[in-house]
Structures are given as C-alpha cells and as structure tokens.
Amino acid sequence: MKQQIIVSxxxxxxxxxxxxxxxxxxxxxxxxVLTSESHGMAQRGGTVLSTLKVGDFAAPLIRTGQADVALLxxxxxxxxxxxxxxxxGALLINSDKEGEGDRVDGSGIAREMGNxxxxxxxxxxxxxxxxxxxxxxxxxxVAIRKLAPAKFVEQNLxxxxxxxxx
Amino acid sequence: xxxxxxxxxDIMKKELMMGNDAIGRGLIEAGCQVAAAYPGTPSTxxxxxxxxxxxxxxxxxxxxxxxxxxxxxxxxxxASYTGKRSVAVMKQVGLNVAADPFMRTAxxxxxxxxxxVVADDPGPHSSQNEQDTRLFCLQGRVPVLDPASPxxxxxxxxxxxxxxxxxxxxxxxxxxxxxxxxxxxxALAEPVQLERSSAFEPNTGRWCATPAFLPxxxxxxxxxxxxxxxxxxxxxxxxxxxxxxxxxxxxASGIAYANLVDLLDELGLSxxxxxxxxxxxxxxxxxxxxxxxxxxxxxLILEETYPVIELQLAHPGASGKQTGAVPREGxxxxxxxxxxxxxxxxxxxxxxxxxxxxxxxxxLCPGCPHRAAFYSIKKTFPEGIFPSDIGCxxxxxxxxxxxxxxxxxxxxxxxxxxxxxxKQDGGTVPTVVVTIGDSTFFHAGVPALINAVLQDxxxxxxxxxxxxxxxxxxxxxxxxxxxxxxRKTKAIxxxxxxxxxxxxxxxxxxxxxxxxxxxxxxxxxxxxxxEDGGVAVLISRHGCLMDPAVRxxxxxxxxxxxEECIGCGQCVEDFECPALSMDEENGVARVDxxxxxxxxxxxxxxxxxxxxxxEDV
Numbered sequence: 124m125k126q127q128i129i130v131s132x133x134x135x136x137x138x139x140x141x142x143x144x145x146x147x148x149x150x151x152x153x154x155x156v157l158t159s160e161s162h163g164m165a166q167r168g169g170t171v172l173s174t175l176k177v178g179d180f181a182a183p184l185i186r187t188g189q190a191d192v193a194l195l196x197x198x199x200x201x202x203x204x205x206x207x208x209x210x211x212g213a214l215l216i217n218s219d220k221e222g223e224g225d226r227v228d229g230s231g232i233a234r235e236m237g238n239x240x241x242x243x244x245x246x247x248x249x250x251x252x253x254x255x256x257x258x259x260x261x262x263x264x265v266a267i268r269k270l271a272p273a274k275f276v277e278q279n280l281x282x283x284x285x286x287x288x289x
Numbered sequence: 290x291x292x293x294x295x296x297x298x299d300i301m302k303k304e305l306m307m308g309n310d311a312i313g314r315g316l317i318e319a320g321c322q323v324a325a326a327y328p329g330t331p332s333t334x335x336x337x338x339x340x341x342x343x344x345x346x347x348x349x350x351x352x353x354x355x356x357x358x359x360x361x362x363x364x365x366x367x368a369s370y371t372g373k374r375s376v377a378v379m380k381q382v383g384l385n386v387a388a389d390p391f392m393r394t395a396x397x398x399x400x401x402x403x404x405x406v407v408a409d410d411p412g413p414h415s416s417q418n419e420q421d422t423r424l425f426c427l428q429g430r431v432p433v434l435d436p437a438s439p440x441x442x443x444x445x446x447x448x449x450x451x452x453x454x455x456x457x458x459x460x461x462x463x464x465x466x467x468x469x470x471x472x473x474x475x476a477l478a479e480p481v482q483l484e485r486s487s488a489f490e491p492n493t494g495r496w497c498a499t500p501a502f503l504p505x506x507x508x509x510x511x512x513x514x515x516x517x518x519x520x521x522x523x524x525x526x527x528x529x530x531x532x533x534x535x536x537x538x539x540x541a542s543g544i545a546y547a548n549l550v551d552l553l554d555e556l557g558l559s560x561x562x563x564x565x566x567x568x569x570x571x572x573x574x575x576x577x578x579x580x581x582x583x584x585x586x587x588x589l590i591l592e593e594t595y596p597v598i599e600l601q602l603a604h605p606g607a608s609g610k611q612t613g614a615v616p617r618e619g620x621x622x623x624x625x626x627x628x629x630x631x632x633x634x635x636x637x638x639x640x641x642x643x644x645x646x647x648x649x650x651x652x653l654c655p656g657c658p659h660r661a662a663f664y665s666i667k668k669t670f671p672e673g674i675f676p677s678d679i680g681c682x683x684x685x686x687x688x689x690x691x692x693x694x695x696x697x698x699x700x701x702x703x704x705x706x707x708x709x710x711x712k713q714d715g716g717t718v719p720t721v722v723v724t725i726g727d728s729t730f731f732h733a734g735v736p737a738l739i740n741a742v743l744q745d746x747x748x749x750x751x752x753x754x755x756x757x758x759x760x761x762x763x764x765x766x767x768x769x770x771x772x773x774x775x776r777k778t779k780a781i782x783x784x785x786x787x788x789x790x791x792x793x794x795x796x797x798x799x800x801x802x803x804x805x806x807x808x809x810x811x812x813x814x815x816x817x818x819x820e821d822g823g824v825a826v827l828i829s830r831h832g833c834l835m836d837p838a839v840r841x842x843x844x845x846x847x848x849x850x851x852e853e854c855i856g857c858g859q860c861v862e863d864f865e866c867p868a869l870s871m872d873e874e875n876g877v878a879r880v881d882x883x884x885x886x887x888x889x890x891x892x893x894x895x896x897x898x899x900x901x902x903x904e905d906v
Binding site: 135143146147150155156158159167168169170180181182184185186187189197199200202203204206207230234239 | 303305307330331333334414415437438467470471472473474544546547548550551552554555622623624627639640642643646647648649650651652653654681684760867883884
C-alpha cells in the first residue's frame with residue numbers, strides 16, 4: 124500500500140494537527156509514514172503545506188502530479204497546490220463556494236460548533252466517508268483520541284463525525 | 290518463521306517523531322548532560338524535545354536557552370572539557386554568531402563528546418540566507434554529518450559522540466529543514482548510563498593555546514582529519530547498479546539522497562545505476578575521490594545547498610552546481626531533482642511542472658501588538674527611516690514600517706550608521722526609529738545600544754517587548770526570569786539594562802494605547818534632537834497573542850464595520866490585519882470573525898470612523 128497525501132491551508136488553521144492525525148493512523152496500522160510540515164515564518168498566517176507519504180518511501184516531499192489525495196483547508200490555495208495532485212487524484216476542499224472537487228463548508232460547520240479551527244476534522248471526516256484515504260473511520264477516531272488534548276477530544280470527534288455524515 | 294532480527298524489531302518501541310524530536314531523543318539516549326541552544330527555525334524543536342524528554346534522561350542534565358548561539362556553544366564546550374557529553378544547537382546563521390569559538394575549537398579540540406547541531410534551511414523557508422554549514426565546516430576543518438531522514442539523524446548521534454571522543458574533536462550534525470520538520474516512525478533505544486563526574490584537567494598549552502602552541506595543534510588537527518576521513522563507519526554507502534549504466538554514478542547527501550531514492554523508484558530506475566550516499570561530506574576520504582575518478586566517467590552530484598562534495602571531488606565528468614547542471618540556489622525538491630536527473634540520463638523531461646508562486650504571504654497575527662506599534666511609528670514619522678530585525682516583527686515590512694532587516698541585533702547599529710551618514714550632510718536629519726524584539730535585544734542588541742550611546746547616534750530604539758521569543762514558538766526571555774525547563778531564576782529587567790547602557794530617555798507603553806504611544810514617540814524624537822539629548826528608548830509592551838493567557842486576560846471588544854464604510858481600503862492596505870479584507874462585491878471592508886481577536890487596534894485606522902466596537906452597535 125502506498126499513498127501520497129497533501130494537506131494545504133494557511134497558518135493557524137490546524138494543518139499540522141490534521142497531518143499528525145493521518146500519520147498516526149498509519150503508524151497505528153504499522154505502515155511506514157513520512158510527513159513534512161511548514162514551521163516558523165510561514166505559520167504566521169501564510170500559505171502552509173504538509174505532505175504525507177504512506178508506505179515504503181524514503182523522503183516526505185511530493186513531486187508535481189504525484190499526490191493521490193489533496194485536503195485543502197483554504198480554497199485559494201488551489202491555485203498553488205492543485206498541480207501536486209494526480210489528474211485522477213481525490214480533491215477535498217473546505218469551502219463555502221461552488222467549484223472543483225468534493226467540497227464542504229467545514230469552517231461554517233465548525234463555527235456553529237464554537238471553533239472555526241475544527242474545520243480540519245470536518246474535512247477529514249468527508250475524506251474518510253468518500254474512501255479517499257487509506258485509513259478507516261475507527262482508525263481516525265483512535266488517532267484523534269491519542270493526539271487531541273483531553274478536554275477537546277469529544278469536540279474533535281464531533282467535528283470528525285459531522286464531516287463523515289455529509 | 291520470523292528471524293531474530295525481525296523479532297527484535299517488533300519488540301523495539303517505535304514512535305512517530307519529528308526530526309528535531311528524534312535528534313532530541315537521540316541526545317538523551319547518548320547520555321548528553323549539558324544542552325544549550327538559542328532558538329531559530331528550523332532548529333528550535335531540538336532543545337524543546339530535550340526539555341520535554343528531560344525525565345527520560347538517566348544522568349543529570351542541564352538544559353538552557355542561552356542568550357545567543359556563541360554563549361550556547363561556549364557553555365557546551367566547557368562542559369565537554371570536564372569529560373561530559375554536551376551539545377550546542379542552533380540554526381545555520383546562528384553558527385555565524387558562534388563562529389569565533391567554533392573555529393578555535395577545531396584546533397584545541399574537546400574532551401567529552403561534543404556535538405554542534407546546526408540546522409540549515411535550503412529554500413530558505415524561514416531564514417535570512419541559505420548558507421551551507423557543510424561549507425562552513427570545510428572552512429573550519431570540522432567533520433560534518435548530513436542525515437537523510439529523522440531516523441538517520443537520530444541513529445547518527447551516538448556514533449558521532451564516539452567519533453568526537455575518539456579524536457577529541459567537535460563534530461557537527463547538519464540536518465536541513467526537511468529533516469528537522471519531517472515526521473517518521475523512529476525506533477527508541479535505552480539511554481546509556483555513562484556515570485561521568487566532572488574532571489577538568491588544566492592544560493595551558495591546549496586550553497589557553499597562545500600562537501606558540503597553534504602550529505602544533507594545527508598539525509595535529511590535520512592529522513586527525515586524515516584519520517577521520519578513513520573511519521570505516523562513515524564511508525560513502527553504495528547501492529550497486531546492474532551495470533546497465535556503466536561508468537556512470539549518482540552521488541547524493543542529506544535529504545537530496547532520500548528524494549533521489551524515491552524518484553528512482555517512481556521512474557523504475559532503482560538498482561540500475563550506482564548510487565552513493567555521502568553521510569559525512571567533510572572530510573571526504575581521498576581513496577573515495579580517487580575511486581570515483583578512476584571508475585566513473587560521469588557523475589551527477591546532488592547536495593544542498595552549496596557544492597561541498599563537488600568541490601572536493603573535482604571530478605572532470607561531474608555534473609552539479611559548479612557546472613550548472615543542478616540549480617545553484619533553492620531547495621532540491623523532487624521536481625528540481627527530476628529535471629537534473631532527466632537531463633543527466635537523457636530521460637524524457639517531466640511534463641508536469643510545479644505551479645508558480647508561494648501563495649499567501651505571512652503577516653502579523655490578528656491582535657498582534659507589533660502591528661499597533663508599527664502603525665503608530667509610520668503615522669508619527671511618515672518620512673522616517675526604519676531599520677528592524679529578525680523575528681515576527683520583520684513582517685512590519687508589510688506595513689511599510691520596516692526598511693531594513695539584516696541579522697540578529699543589526700537594526701540598532703544600522704540605525705546608528707544611518708544617523709551618522711545623514712548628520713554629516715548637515716540640514717535636517719531624518720528620524721531613525723529602529724524596532725527590535727525583546728529576545729533579539731538581549732541576543733545582540735545590548736552591545737549595539739552601548740555603541741550607539743557612545744557614538745552619540747541620535748536614534749529612537751523601540752524595544753518590542755511581548756515577553757517571549759514569539760517567532761519560534763514562545764521560548765523564555767531573560768527579563769521574565771525562567772529557565773528552559775520552567776524553573777524560576779533571576780529576571781534581568783530591560784529598563785535598568787538600558788539605563789546602565791547610558792540612555793537617559795526610557796519610557797514604556799502598551800501600543801494598544803495608540804494616543805499615548807504616539808505622544809511618547811514624539812517626545813523621544815524631541816529628545817534625540819535636543820542639545821543635551823541622545824538615544825531614546827521606548828519599550829512597546831504587550832504580551833504575544835499566541836499566548837492563550839494573554840488572549841484570556843485582555844479586554845476583547847469585538848469590532849464591526851458600519852454602513853459609514855466608504856470602501857477606501859485604508860484599513861486593509863495600511864493596517865494589514867488578516868482579519869480585515871475587502872468585500873469586492875459590495876465595495877466595503879469586512880471583518881472575518883473567525884480570525885479577529887477583537888483587540889480594537891484597527892478602530893483608529895478608519896478615516897471615517899466606520900470601525901466601531903461591537904458593544905456600541
């Protein structure tokens with residue numbers, strides 16, 4: 124099994140957390156995983172990109188046109204990161220606008236739940252429900268429980284399950 | 290049936306770790322007892338990991354965020370003189386700050402194992418240049434290791450300490466951003482129990498080496514380097530090809546090697562061509578160099594960021610950065626590698642090219658006190674000159690309130706240089722307002738301030754005090770009086786330090802109080818222009834909004850934009866808060882409530898008073 128995934132957004136949207144959840148799901152299943160993340164200056168509201176390579180890989184970066192799945196938390200990033208995705212790759216976008224790919228107004232849903240950052244897990248839920256990712260619902264739940272701070276676990280799971288139901 | 294090795298692997302604990310965390314854990318496993326660092330992307334999380342994992346150490350462990358990299362290096366160095374294992378951690382430009390002790394250490398050596406972990410930032414992603422620490426090491430005559438993954442970086446640490454102790458040399462581990470900020474499953478090992486007690490042995494001929502002793506030390510250094518180059522564990526590793534590409538080889542190091550492995554796999558070329566991984570780019574074994582000269586006609590050399598291996602190989606058939614076959618700047622991303630490889634092996638060129646552009650530029654956070662300070666500075670001195678420095682507040686350039694950014698602490702001395710240059714022309718000297726963060730001020734600003742006072746440079750120094758090292762994630766600063774692992778220590782307050790530096794005008798103000806802040810800026814300007822005046826220091830004091838405690842504490846009147854808005858765009862253009870944008874459809878400004886912290890600092894920016902506190906609606 125090999126899968127290459129990108130997670131794209133802007134600093135502060137929870138791109139890193141979403142990346143870690145997916146990576147943890149791979150680790151828990153015993154599949155090798157490599158990720159790369161943006162830190163430092165880019166985290167100050169700028170465009171950030173995480174890449175994940177699940178399976179037998181040596182390096183975390185993804186070449187143009189090689190990603191199997193793209194999770195976009197910021198729809199304007201489509202212009203910059205679309206080219207990383209395979210022609211037949213799965214494209215999932217957090218957006219309240221019409222357009223390419225499977226879309227969900229994750230920020231809107233998350234806002235109603237009291238925290239716009241939860242859009243990251245709404246989008247994960249949508250991706251899992253579309254069978255776009257290597258991991259299952261149960262595996263994601265286990266990973267979220269492991270990684271979320273104790274007092275936010277239930278809220279995080281609620282966001283994930285809401286995304287699953289769309 | 291599983292073999293013994295597989296069974297061991299099953300029992301061995303693995304953890305998903307960031308490269309920096311893997312290095313931190315590796316230091317603890319190797320029995321490092323003194324770890325000193327100054328934060329800087331991409332190196333910061335290494336010491337943070339040592340702090341987080343402190344309880345996993347089996348020997349006493351001193352950890353410090355030193356005031357700067359030179360100090361971190363010297364603290365770790367003396368700890369090594371006592372026979373213990375130590376580490377100094379910094380980013381690539383931090384090594385410039387630590388260059389003086391670093392260069393001399395090559396000659397004098399160490400006793401207990403000493404590593405210097407220097408994280409490079411090809412790209413660069415979050416740095417003022419893309420200098421290559423491996424080239425620095427070539428100049429400094431210091432062995433350097435170039436890991437290709439988090440797991441490899443960790444695996445190098447214990448053998449690197451052994452190498453350091455065998456030759457009594459400081460050894461550099463050079464991860465790059467893509468190693469530091471990658472995550473991977475990494476195997477854990479038990480920390481070693483070294484049980485070392487401090488035993489410093491004075492040796493004036495060595496630890497105080499005057500010029501009389503240096504030729505001997507230099508000779509011994511050169512002899513050690515020759516031996517290290519021959520060390521069997523650190524020889525380039527060959528993955529043999531099937532001879533379908535005779536007398537051709539690929540030579541790579543660091544993350545470029547890992548990227549190349551994946552690319553060859555993707556193209557179905559794995560195992561068809563001789564592939565060398567260089568784990569120790571300096572010193573290279575002369576026998577390896579001869580072997581490449583003798584056995585290969587053509588080489589493709591892939592390394593970040595400068596041609597360090599390529600220079601040492603000096604192979605007539607080499608393609609690399611020297612020949613222009615590989616780009617001389619920027620990261621060797623898989624896309625860049627593909628082009629270079631396709632060109633070298635006459636493969637079909639990749640049809641997909643990466644998209645242009647880097648997306649949205651970074652900006653100061655919503656509610657950031659620096660934004661309020663910058664807005665007031667620009668408004669008060671529209672014709673001013675604004676040198677600034679390294680940190681989040683570099684982003685004041687987006688508000689046109691930052692004119693120069695050079696290196697840690699440079700703004701105060703650059704400000705002084707601007708003043709001296711304009712003053713000698715006669716006439717009105719422009720107001721020079723330098724902005725420097727609290728951590729940067731302690732790092733390299735203090736000597737520059739003393740110099741400015743001494744040389745009577747009439748500048749305004751605004752110290753942006755947000756009580757933390759914000760850019761790198763909130764490390765402690767000297768005036769808060771806390772150690773790396775959270776113990777209370779003596780706080781070194783900014784005001785007395787500024788006063789002792791000879792400054793007579795010292796004021797402090799919360800930049801959220803824009804009227805008072807601007808009033809103080811004008812007073813400071815008057816001080817710099819009065820006959821018996823001098824340098825003026827204004828401390829802009831408000832906690833960093835990344836700190837949840839600060840957000841919780843401060844009044845938060847959410848703002849709203851009324852129908853009075855004329856759509857002039859001034860708040861979006863001049864104030865540049867990420868929570869404000871133009872609603873293009875309706876031609877008015879709008880507030881993004883997901884991102885607004887309700888600080889209200891944008892209220893005075895609107896020329897028609899259309900931004901108002903929500904409670905006034």
